[in-house]
Amino acid sequence: MRPVADAGHREGGCLCGRIRYRAAEPLTAITICHCTECRATSGGTPAHTSCAADGFALTAGAGELRWFPGPTSETGGERGFCPTCGSYLLFRIDGDARMYLTAGSLDDATGIPFDTHIWWASRAPWEAPDGRPTIERYD
Numbered sequence: 001m002r003p004v005a006d007a008g009h010r011e012g013g014c015l016c017g018r019i020r021y022r023a024a025e026p027l028t029a030i031t032i033c034h035c036t037e038c039r040a041t042s043g044g045t046p047a048h049t050s051c052a053a054d055g056f057a058l059t060a061g062a063g064e065l066r067w068f069p070g071p072t073s074e075t076g077g078e079r080g081f082c083p084t085c086g087s088y089l090l091f092r093i094d095g096d097a098r099m100y101l102t103a104g105s106l107d108d109a110t111g112i113p114f115d116t117h118i119w120w121a122s123r124a125p126w127e128a129p130d131g132r133p134t135i136e137r138y139d
């Protein structure tokens, strides 16, 4: 039996496999982000979860991951991509104690609850309510 102090971890990575990471549990509930930047960079509405920033580690491709600042981010948010296959993997905010992960980049997201739609006010015209809570915006 695993010691209580070791809550375990999950692993994930990009489509081509060059970039791999490990994220310490517990991961936060999944949010779907409807902000304009996420839509433009991912082509849709990415699902994010997060772990403690000090519980996150790149286990392959650390020198390859490319960070791109969000041009309209007031919090200095940056997105991390694989430069070889283009996968959107990570989101970080300067000074934030969390590292945000795209839930779709996890090898296995089983058991992580889906919680909330965020930036709902800027959702795309094709997105309809599904009964889950929404947060209109952050300001």
Ligand SMILES: [Zn+2]
Pocket: 014, 015, 016, 017, 018, 019, 082, 083, 084, 085, 086, 087
């Ligand atoms: Zn890749």
Ligand SMILES: [Zn+2]
Pocket: 033, 034, 035, 036, 037, 038, 039, 119
């Ligand atoms: Zn977003």
